[in-house]
Amino acid sequence: MQQTTDIITVEHLSHSFGDKAVLQDINLSIKKGEFVTILGPSGCGKTTLMRLIGGFLKAKEGKITIARQEMTQVPPHLRPVNTVFQRYALFPHLNVFENIAFGLKLKKLPKEVIQKKVKKVLKIVTMMDYEKRDVDSLSGGQQQRVAIARAIVNEPEVLLLDEPLAALDLKMRKDMQMEIKAMHKKLGISFLYVTHDQEEALTLSDRIVVMSDGKIQQIGSPTEIYNEPANSFVADFIGESNILNGVMLEDELVECAGLQFECVDKGFESNEQVDVVIRPEDIYIFDMSDAAQFSGVVTSSIFKGVHYEMMVTTHEGYEFMIQDYHCFDVGKTVGLKVKPFDIHVMKKERLCNTFDGTIVDKSHVKFLDNVFECPESANFTANTEVKVSVAFDEVTLFDSEDEGELKGVIRLILYKGNHYHLTVVVEGTDHIFVDTNDIWDDGDRIGISIAPKCIHVEPA
Amino acid sequence: MIKRILSSSYLGLLLVLLYAPILIIIIFSFTEAKVLGNWTGFSLKLYASIFQGGIHHSLSSALWNTLIIGLIAAFAATILGTMAAIGIHNLQPRSAQAIKMVNTIPILNPDIITAISLFLLFVSLGISQGYTTVILAHITFCTPYVVLSVLPRLRRMNTNLYEAALDLGATPFLAVRKVLIPELKPGMISGFILAFTLSIDDFVVTLFNIGNEGLETLSTYIYADARRGGLTPELRPLSAIIFMTVLILLLVINRRATKKKL
Amino acid sequence: MQNKMLSFLGRRRNWTIPYALFLAFFVLVPMTLIVYYAFTNPEGKFTIANIQKFWIHPEAMNTFIYSVVVALITTALCILIGYPAAYILSKMEARKAKLIVILFILPMWINFLIRTLATVALFDFFRIPLGEGALIFGMVYNFLPFMIYPIYNILQKTDPNLIEAAQDLGANPVQVFLKTELPLSIPGIISGILMVFMPVISTFAIAELLTINNIKLFGTTLQENIYNGTWNYGAALSLIMLLLIGLTALMNRDGNSKAAEEGNLI
Numbered sequence: 001m002q003q004t005t006d007i008i009t010v011e012h013l014s015h016s017f018g019d020k021a022v023l024q025d026i027n028l029s030i031k032k033g034e035f036v037t038i039l040g041p042s043g044c045g046k047t048t049l050m051r052l053i054g055g056f057l058k059a060k061e062g063k064i065t066i067a068r069q070e071m072t073q074v075p076p077h078l079r080p081v082n083t084v085f086q087r088y089a090l091f092p093h094l095n096v097f098e099n100i101a102f103g104l105k106l107k108k109l110p111k112e113v114i115q116k117k118v119k120k121v122l123k124i125v126t127m128m129d130y131e132k133r134d135v136d137s138l139s140g141g142q143q144q145r146v147a148i149a150r151a152i153v154n155e156p157e158v159l160l161l162d163e164p165l166a167a168l169d170l171k172m173r174k175d176m177q178m179e180i181k182a183m184h185k186k187l188g189i190s191f192l193y194v195t196h197d198q199e200e201a202l203t204l205s206d207r208i209v210v211m212s213d214g215k216i217q218q219i220g221s222p223t224e225i226y227n228e229p230a231n232s233f234v235a236d237f238i239g240e241s242n243i244l245n246g247v248m249l250e251d252e253l254v255e256c257a258g259l260q261f262e263c264v265d266k267g268f269e270s271n272e273q274v275d276v277v278i279r280p281e282d283i284y285i286f287d288m289s290d291a292a293q294f295s296g297v298v299t300s301s302i303f304k305g306v307h308y309e310m311m312v313t314t315h316e317g318y319e320f321m322i323q324d325y326h327c328f329d330v331g332k333t334v335g336l337k338v339k340p341f342d343i344h345v346m347k348k349e350r351l352c353n354t355f356d357g358t359i360v361d362k363s364h365v366k367f368l369d370n371v372f373e374c375p376e377s378a379n380f381t382a383n384t385e386v387k388v389s390v391a392f393d394e395v396t397l398f399d400s401e402d403e404g405e406l407k408g409v410i411r412l413i414l415y416k417g418n419h420y421h422l423t424v425v426v427e428g429t430d431h432i433f434v435d436t437n438d439i440w441d442d443g444d445r446i447g448i449s450i451a452p453k454c455i456h457v458e459p460a
Numbered sequence: 461m462i463k464r465i466l467s468s469s470y471l472g473l474l475l476v477l478l479y480a481p482i483l484i485i486i487i488f489s490f491t492e493a494k495v496l497g498n499w500t501g502f503s504l505k506l507y508a509s510i511f512q513g514g515i516h517h518s519l520s521s522a523l524w525n526t527l528i529i530g531l532i533a534a535f536a537a538t539i540l541g542t543m544a545a546i547g548i549h550n551l552q553p554r555s556a557q558a559i560k561m562v563n564t565i566p567i568l569n570p571d572i573i574t575a576i577s578l579f580l581l582f583v584s585l586g587i588s589q590g591y592t593t594v595i596l597a598h599i600t601f602c603t604p605y606v607v608l609s610v611l612p613r614l615r616r617m618n619t620n621l622y623e624a625a626l627d628l629g630a631t632p633f634l635a636v637r638k639v640l641i642p643e644l645k646p647g648m649i650s651g652f653i654l655a656f657t658l659s660i661d662d663f664v665v666t667l668f669n670i671g672n673e674g675l676e677t678l679s680t681y682i683y684a685d686a687r688r689g690g691l692t693p694e695l696r697p698l699s700a701i702i703f704m705t706v707l708i709l710l711l712v713i714n715r716r717a718t719k720k721k722l
Numbered sequence: 723m724q725n726k727m728l729s730f731l732g733r734r735r736n737w738t739i740p741y742a743l744f745l746a747f748f749v750l751v752p753m754t755l756i757v758y759y760a761f762t763n764p765e766g767k768f769t770i771a772n773i774q775k776f777w778i779h780p781e782a783m784n785t786f787i788y789s790v791v792v793a794l795i796t797t798a799l800c801i802l803i804g805y806p807a808a809y810i811l812s813k814m815e816a817r818k819a820k821l822i823v824i825l826f827i828l829p830m831w832i833n834f835l836i837r838t839l840a841t842v843a844l845f846d847f848f849r850i851p852l853g854e855g856a857l858i859f860g861m862v863y864n865f866l867p868f869m870i871y872p873i874y875n876i877l878q879k880t881d882p883n884l885i886e887a888a889q890d891l892g893a894n895p896v897q898v899f900l901k902t903e904l905p906l907s908i909p910g911i912i913s914g915i916l917m918v919f920m921p922v923i924s925t926f927a928i929a930e931l932l933t934i935n936n937i938k939l940f941g942t943t944l945q946e947n948i949y950n951g952t953w954n955y956g957a958a959l960s961l962i963m964l965l966l967i968g969l970t971a972l973m974n975r976d977g978n979s980k981a982a983e984e985g986n987l988i
Contacts, residue, residue: 054623054627055626056623056626056627075626075632076623076626076627077626077627077628077629077630077631077632077635081627082627082628083623083624083627085618085620085623085624086620087618087620088618089618089620089621089623089624090624091621091624091625091639091642091643092643093642093643093645102625102628102630102638103628103629106628106629106630106634107629150624150628151627151628154628154629467806467810467813468810470806470807470810471807471810471811471822474803474807474826474866475822475825475826477863478826478829478863478866478867479829480844481837481840481841481843481844481863482829482832482837482840484840484843484844484847485832485836485837485840488843496839496840496842496843497843497846497847540740540741540744541741543737543738543740543741544737544738544740544741544742546734546737547734547735547736547737547738547739547741548738549734550733550734550735550737551735551738555738559738559741559742559745562745562749562750563745565749565753566749568916568920568967568971569920569964569967570920570921570923570924570941570963570967571921571924572924572926572941572944572945572960572963573756573924573960573963573964573967576756576944576948576956576957576960577749577752577753577755577756577960578748578752579948580752580755580756580759580953580957581748581751581752581755583953584755596748597748599744599748600744600748600749603741603744607741632733632734633731636734657830657831660833661830661831661833661834663833663834663835663927664924664926664927664941667945668945668948678833679833679835682833682835682836682839683835683927686835686839686927686931691836691839695836699832699833699836702831702832703828703831703832706828706831707828710824710828711821711824714820714821714824
């Protein structure tokens with residue numbers, strides 16, 4: 001059954017540029033007629049994945065099947081897919097008609113057929129009177145339509161769209177989203193859409209593939225992704241959210257932010273450490289009363305058009321983002337409440353940094369291509385392989401790259417209510433996760449140091 | 461205001477100085493005197509003799525040689541240079557850098573070094589000098605300029621254009637022919653014109669590689685002429701005609717280019 | 723087999739290969755030949771006599787130094803005269819400026835020997851004696867456009883916001899020029915120098931014509947040696963010029979290709 005409806009399958013696909021891995025073991029299938037969006041921040045590998053499917057890159061590992069044919073190494077002009085490029089890539093030396101007819105002419109179709117087909121797609125994209133126009137004379141939105149027309153006129157099995165709306169202004173983007181959605185319904189072919197805009201993904205897609213760091217984080221329908229994020233990355237990336245460290249005390253009872261909350265999640269071990277997600281619109285905020293589950297003081301309040309976005313610091317010292325239609329003034333003490341089914345509990349992906357290392361001598365261990373001093377132990381023998389673990393909050397960061405033992409770049413920042421959880425890329429490949437109270441910016445170049453007493457070494 | 465008058469007159473003065481010798485050539489093309497600088501009354505005889513085949517046979521063959529060598533060299537340089545530019549644009553940065561560095565050698569080298577090095581190449585290999593060696597030498601110093609005039613267009617081009625053509629079903633060859641070449645055409649044309657200009661204006665490289673079979677180009681002809689003590693009088697109207705043609709051509713191109721932009 | 727061939731050619735980076743081979747054969751090999759001939763005697767045996775001869779032989783040495791001085795003066799004059807022109811052009815309306823730049827380049831289309839002969843006629847006309855002064859004038863006249871164009875090009879590309887930023891931060895017009903425009907235009911000056919200095923040293927016809935064979939520049943020495951069949955010595959002299967080029971190129975290491983691009987005349 002699955003065999004017949006999948007139009008694209010991607011199996012164990014990996015790719016790298018030089019020694020930098022950009023995609024790791026991607027598995028994905030797209031059904032006939034489905035609208036699938038690949039969503040992720042810039043540099044997550046989403047465009048690479050799309051270019052592999054389009055054939056503009058040749059996969060180093062893995063298999064791509066399109067319309068039941070293995071196509072991993074097939075050049076782009078022989079693949080039954082067409083692409084709408086970022087910034088459109090319309091041929092400037094050809095007019096609108098010639099651009100759209102480009103693919104058909106290559107297929108050597110008779111003139112009348114080409115005429116008819118071009119006219120038909122121009123109608124679909126509502127650009128009927130523009131045939132003879134120079135593409136440079138068109139507005140961004142019009143160029144976009146021509147780019148789509150040029151792709152769909154070839155009747156591909158799948159239309160690939162690489163951030164097609166990125167160059168348009170907000171209003172135009174919203175209109176085009178609706179048009180693309182309508183076009184998808186009309187054409188009945190599969191769309192594979194790449195974007196970094198989560199709202200766009202939620203609006204358009206049947207299914208969303210969330211990617212980060214070359215890996216798929218979650219695949220699911222927009223509601224699944226929004227309501228049941230698989231991990232803290234997805235929760236943070238899709239919509240606004242409060243993400244906190246928590247401990248699962250027993251089934252349906254979680255402790256976080258210094259409080260105990262009833263929830264609906266089960267199946268965790270008792271006292272298992274977890275991530276807890278609460279959406280800002282799911283926290284009730286009201287004048288202090290007995291109904292309050294917990295309370296706090298409003299520290300900022302910003303009008304966002306429809307709702308107010310407020311930051312509230314609880315008496316336990318945690319910060320929450322809350323969205324509400326009513327405004328509560330800064331400095332006011334407010335009551336807060338969260339319903340059990342609005343609390344989402346997720347397994348933690350990791351509890352501390354772990355690295356593969358080798359012993360150098362009694363008091364030194366090598367990991368991340370660097371030799372670190374560690375607590376002395378007599379039973380270390382040189383060159384044995386070991387597991388090294390370092391707690392998140394025991395990594396020290398410096399402003400200057402030249403300080404510390406390692407250099408790194410801050411990649412991802414997650415606010416956890418009372419501290420930041422940072423993902424730091426070390427020397428371009430490895431990751432260190434760091435808990436800190438200091439404020440850093442995405443992309444900061446930093447020095448990293450780990451104190452000897454914080455390095456825990458265990459036999460592998 | 462004063463500033464503007466001053467700056468305009470500065471440019472004006474420079475242009476007058478720059479054009480004074482050319483003006484002299486044009487003025488003295490309308491007189492018959494053998495020696496440049498003698499005025500023997502207005503006459504169109506020199507112009508007439510150009511068009512009636514009255515010019516010295518060796519001058520007309522030098523003119524033809526110059527044009528033919530220029531066209532062949534410019535044509536070959538354009539093809540070779542465009543292909544190279546497309547290749548360089550797709551190389552890894554390090555190899556691209558290496559090729560670009562070697563590419564600038566003929567540009568940075570003074571003519572005479574290029575001339576001597578090629579001379580040594582041809583004599584070491586025992587290749588007799590003549591048409592072929594001159595053309596090869598001209599291709600050598602022309603192609604780098606073609607590469608440099610095509611590369612910026614490649615860089616400015618939307619990187620997805622070529623892929624878009626592949627995506628729409630064009631084979632790599634068709635994608636180059638239908639998309640890349642039309643996109644690069646302006647760069648190729650200016651590269652061609654530049655190459656042609658350099659070729660017909662070249663003297664040193666030609667002199668060293670032309671051999672002694674009696675082959676002459678305009679430059680070597682004039683040089684020999686000048687060493688003998690004078691300039692063939694017909695060169696004056698010839699230069700005037702070439703200059704006016706180019707002037708009018710460039711003005712027309714410039715006019716059209718600005719019009720198109722508006 | 724045919725398929726393999728096609729996919730090899732289809733990879734666009736392979737299109738560099740013909741030109742790479744061409745460059746190797748017509749640029750790198752000839753350069754190596756200069757070095758080879760410079761260090762061998764006519765029998766092909768290794769020797770440093772050719773280089774030594776240059777140091778000992780006063781005439782060649784003097785010509786070399788004289789040429790460098792002439793080239794320095796010419797380059798300095800070209801900058802002094804050309805920079806203001808380029809600056810004025812860069813402040814003009816773009817369309818007008820472009821036309822004038824074309825006018826500056828246009829004389830290049832007349833064979834430079836004819837132009838030089840016309841200059842000689844001009845000097846005769848005004849009864850200016852031919853000699854050193856005429857030589858320098860002729861050189862400046864010939865190479866000025868090569869200085870104006872790259873400087874104009876870079877000045878005209880200068881982001882006007884930078885100038886406004888300098889004004890905003892309190893710089894007066896002179897300071898704006900000295901602190902922002904001049905430093906930013908240095909790459910243009912350097913490419914101008916590259917296009918004037920070396921060619922002046924190596925020209926020979928111009929010097930002969932403008933000084934009635936009285937002054938010889940280094941280019942003439944080179945040419946004479948090749949013509950008289952003393953290739954090895956000629957190659958040694960070429961090598962010395964090459965070293966000078968290498969030196970100027972080193973001073974402007976990463977600017978080289980850029981400089982050449984800026985110098986693109988069309």
